[in-house]
Amino acid sequence: MNSIIKGLGLVLSCILAASCSEISFGDKFLGNQPESSGATTEEMFSSKINAEKVLTKAYTGLPYGLPTSADFKLGENILESLTDLCYSFRDNISDGPVKLYYNGSLSANNVPRNSAYRYGNKSDWTAIRYAWLYIENVEKVPDMSANEKSERIAEAKVVIALCYFEMLRYVGGVTWLDHYIDVNEPMNFPRLTFAETVSKIVGLLDEAIGANLAWKASSADDGRMTKAGAMALKFKVLQWAASPTFNSDTKWHPEADEYTCYGNYSTQRWADAAEAGAAFFAEVDRQKEYQLIQPTEETHRARRLAYRQAYYNRGGTEILISTRQGYSSDIHGSFISQRYYSGPTL
Template sequence: MKKIRIVCIFVILGTFTFSCKKNFLDKAPGVDVTENTIFSSPTQLETYIASMYRHGIHHGFCTDDKSLTESISLDISAGATDEGEYAVAWLTSQYWNSASITASDIVNLEDYRFYLRWTAIRICNIMMERIGEVPGLQESYREQVIAEAKFVRALNYFEMLKRYGGVPIVNKRFQLSEELKISRNTIEECVNFIVNDCTEAAGALPPTYPSTMRGRVTKGAALMLKSKALLYAASPLFNTATPYMPLGENNKLICYGNYDANRWKLAADAAKAVLDWAPSGNCKLIDDKGVDVNYKYEWSTNDNEEIILANKSFGTRYPWDIPWAVMKPNTIANPGWGGLQATFNLVRKYEKKDGTPQTWNANGGNDLFKKYDELDPRFKQTIAYHNSYWNVETPVFNCIGNSIGHWMHKLIPSDLHNGAAQIPSWQLFRLAEAYLNYAEALNEAEGPVDAAYDAVNKIRRRSGMPDLPKGLSKDDFRKRVHNERDIELAFEDHRFWDIRRWKIAEEDGVMKGNFWGLKLATIPASSEIHYEPYIFEVRSFLPKMYLHPFILWEVNKGYLVQNPGW
């Protein structure tokens, strides 16, 4: 088998690259910080724990955190899916939409944290190796920190698994004098490694922390990551005898090499474990604010009870700062750099409040506001539509003549406006996802049993939507749960990965084919709006894009098996 050379020079140097911001290590004048310094006292250890989180806890949302890397991610993955379309042509999403992304630019265009992940993994391995040397450290806290390190290591491996398939497993700190040519491990080996780290971490992590320690991983976070890893492992991209493209003798680097229905059972059990943990972690669905508010409250209110884990490394950001500058529409006060438009492909997925499909006239109609009022309440809590409220600066949002008909409002607080900075709510895990993971996996393992219905219906009820109809077939239930994920998790960096793990990217209007918007026009002497569906773009998707390419200059070193087609 071919080999991969781990870029240890980046990892070794990166281990002691800390931010100068508060809560991270500031080097005192004339003091050299070494590993021995870090593990010389509990106080010094805390700086290393902070660095482990800073390097290792992240999300797919955009950030301008250039203190760790010169590369930045400016847009969210929604713009490369049927969720959205960026209003400018130069953002990363457009490379996916035109199928022009290459192995030379993958790091700068999507996976800008590739090298940082290896830094994070090395920090975790050093932590586990040397924490026993810290004097005066309570044994229970030592075990907790080891568990946190295992979680962070597992998270970084999961982020690579879903992008690349099998990657090299590094479970110890390497020295430059050691053999650094490490083979890619198989999908099965990587999944088992992630699951084992999560299982061990969950056994030593507390169910919750005091409010002053928000952002540190809990038992629930470890269980949630295990749930996600097993869900991806059970999904069609990996759980198959035939990979999406052949890789010869290396097929097991990109799939299991067989289909096993029990993988869905394991995923269901793991998701159920998250739901069982939730009460002890003071975690619950937000369902007490009203059906027209519950959903927005969850995504717009930091530190709410539904959040299992959030990235807490970012402070307040003004409207002209990243991430808001990239997300905000260029049509409002304090315009952004383009903004993310919501496609009609997404809007059509919203059911009516009675649970039936909304009917949209293919030739257009004169009842747009009526149709909006009939939709699932989550529509108005997610999408900026014509005449909707944006904020105090733009109380009436205009979509006529300047967009494809809709814009993303979710993720952008209404309280964000000129002079009013807000803290991004960068959520990695929330409880609603665990319910959806459970419903999907249980249906695949056992069919649409009552417990699967109950899980998805809890999500629907809190937004005022009726239960799914009884008697659905396994295939029909799958479609309904997939659609529920599309609505509930919209713009949260799920859709891009769900599309690939389900292997549906080549279906029309998903990541390929026709993408639709609405042309809007006023109607003389009427309070209604005329709408007309139209195709604003035809996108491309190549089968090789189901997994990322490894960076070209790493492949050219001769030790790395490139993913097929690249």
């Protein structure tokens, strides 16, 4: 594990070196230029509609809970198969739980495509890079109001925070990018400790929460980051970091260090989490826009439909942060077939 995570900065340098110094989009981006000519940064932020495409590009890199054809994590098995909630029986070469985790094959020298998380191979870096590109350039857009710019910048910060929380969950403290990286600048991005990474994530969320960010997105804007999502994510990050695995005088593993836990116990971490949770639920009570979707009658079918509606429909009142990969049948095709090979442990 240590040999993987201590080389994170080097891996990141390789990722960025593969990118272009001046990001360029062809016809796919602008829609009205020949494929051979790209859009410069100035052109990207020459109008609201073009700038929105940059922010949308950042959104496409968000973590997504279900396995898809584009992300082969766990061999398109579900993360719950690594917990006591679910068990996988699909004993073929691509199955992650059976081939890597149940038999203990995952190691510092063996992190294949069907693992749960591969640092450096994830779309998190795409989201972070384009979010910073947007933050640093949106002021140039002529046909956006100051309030619109403020709100969209806050959205981009929540996007960055969510991606870094995903990294924190899997590898602990990581390299932190605080601006749009140009490949011509020195590639010197040291790894932060676990505590520093938590602090950076919470700092971004505090900036977003204090900005002009909508409490809840409309149905048309479903999927955009909101103040409710930012406050809930802050609560989740602090609660997760304060848990006994990381917040303890006894380290969770003999080789655990300052990059994978706090290394000591503090009641203040629980107090900070409780404060964030109280602030979030107080705002939920005040705003009254989030609530459980209730069944229309007391039947199994009605309860099932209410549950489905909460997760499937756009603009619902239960989901605080919504990420979607599309509705094409091939996106989740392999995952759907997993029902024959895995199931809840009861």
